[in-house]
Amino acid sequence: MPPALIHLVQTAASLTLWLFLLAIIFVPLEWLFAVNRQSTLRAGLAADLGYYFANGLIPTFVLAFPLGIIAATGRQLLPAGYQLWVIGLPIWLQIVAALIIGEFGFYWGHRIMHRVPWLWKFHATHHQPVRMDWLINTRAHPIDIIFTRMSGLSLVAIAGLGSPGFGSGSLVPVIVLLIGTFWAFFIHANLNVGLGWFEHILSSPRFHHWHHSRDDHPNHNFASVLPIYDRIFGTHYLPDKQWPPSYGIAAENEPDALIAAQYDRPVDEPPARDPA
Numbered sequence: 001m002p003p004a005l006i007h008l009v010q011t012a013a014s015l016t017l018w019l020f021l022l023a024i025i026f027v028p029l030e031w032l033f034a035v036n037r038q039s040t041l042r043a044g045l046a047a048d049l050g051y052y053f054a055n056g057l058i059p060t061f062v063l064a065f066p067l068g069i070i071a072a073t074g075r076q077l078l079p080a081g082y083q084l085w086v087i088g089l090p091i092w093l094q095i096v097a098a099l100i101i102g103e104f105g106f107y108w109g110h111r112i113m114h115r116v117p118w119l120w121k122f123h124a125t126h127h128q129p130v131r132m133d134w135l136i137n138t139r140a141h142p143i144d145i146i147f148t149r150m151s152g153l154s155l156v157a158i159a160g161l162g163s164p165g166f167g168s169g170s171l172v173p174v175i176v177l178l179i180g181t182f183w184a185f186f187i188h189a190n191l192n193v194g195l196g197w198f199e200h201i202l203s204s205p206r207f208h209h210w211h212h213s214r215d216d217h218p219n220h221n222f223a224s225v226l227p228i229y230d231r232i233f234g235t236h237y238l239p240d241k242q243w244p245p246s247y248g249i250a251a252e253n254e255p256d257a258l259i260a261a262q263y264d265r266p267v268d269e270p271p272a273r274d275p276a
Contacts, residue, residue, distance in 0.1 A: 008057070015056040019049075022182075026134035026189050035192045035209070035243055038131055045135070052138040059145045063153070067163035070154050078160050086160045091172070098161045098176045099225065102152035106180070107229040109151025110222040113144060122147075127218060130248040132209055134189040153177070183225050192243075199238070203227050210237055213244035 027040055075083065086094065113123035122141040129136050153173060157163040162170025164177050187208035195204045203223055211221040220237035223229045230236035 008061075011057055011060060012053065015053055019052060022134065022185055026185065026191075029193075030133060030190045033192050034190050035205070036131065036190060038133070038190065040133075042131065042133075044129070044139075048135045048139050051140065052135065055138055055140055055142055055145050058142045059149055062142075062146055063150060064164075066150070067153055067157055071157040071163040074158050074160050083160050094161060094172045095175055095179075097159070098156045098172050099179065101159050101161070102156045102173075102176055102180070103223060103226045104152075104229060105155040106148055106152035106224055107222050107233075109148040110224070111219075111233075111235070112151075113147060114219055114222070119143075119147065124249060127212060127249045129212070130214075130246070132188055132190050132205075132212060132247055134185045137184045137188040149177075152180075180224055187224070199227075201226065201228065206243060207238055209244050209247070210239075212247045214246040214248050215244065218249075 030040070089097070110123075113119045122143040126140040126144060129139060153163060156173050156176065162173050164173045183203070187203050187205050189205055191205045193205065195202055199207065203221070203225055207221055207227060208224075211218060220235045221227070221230055222235055227236060227238075
């Protein structure tokens with residue numbers, strides 16, 4: 001069997017296992033601590049499961065080569081002393097550094113998706129749902145996933161911390177990608193839970209739900225894990241103890257529309273305004 005096909009089968013099996021684990025975690029939590037009472041077996045569930053597998057497979061293969069090239073180029077261009085210093089850092093510190101660097105890139109990649117009209121056409125798919133739950137995290141056009149993931153992971157590779165592609169030789173970006181992916185499911189979840197003081201340094205479901213608000217707030221709260229970037233760049237919005245009254249955008253597709261149809265026809269909805 002060709003190596004690429006073997007990797008495809010292994011990735012699909014891994015995605016199936018992760019889906020099972022995520023469901024075990026989030027389905028009971030959403031039932032116990034729901035913001036809005038809603039059925040787990042909702043409209044659009046089958047389509048979102050399709051998005052889950054498609055967006056788990058496509059970006060992985062598309063990004064493996066360019067991120068590997070960036071990491072290899074960085075190893076050639078970065079001073080040897082710097083590379084030895086990075087390698088010598090404790091693994092936990094490398095992970096923290098990669099998370100901070102990668103989140104900076106993700107923040108700006110995400111914000112650009114909202115500001116550039118032709119990119120917003122792809123990102124708007126993610127803002128169509130009128131209800132929030134953990135699986136809504138997967139409803140996205142692959143170009144959206146590829147662009148924002150590249151924005152973050154390319155900076156991690158440039159910094160000499162490796163890439164999650166084949167043969168990168170570093171688990172750091174893989175761990176950061178896993179942390180970011182799990183946190184993305186968490187902040188989309190229908191969970192009325194707060195993080196207390198930690199909401200100053202970590203995003204929460206309430207923080208990200210405001211990003212999906214139908215009102216004038218989609219151009220706030222771009223960070224996935226670290227809201228400090230929204231505070232620094234003036235896009236932070238988190239009214240005390242309040243949740244959005246409604247979600248989604250005007251151009252709402254049918255939730256059960258074929259995934260291929262939405263991939264071929266990005267949403268024709270103008271991007272939101274910059275925050276005041």
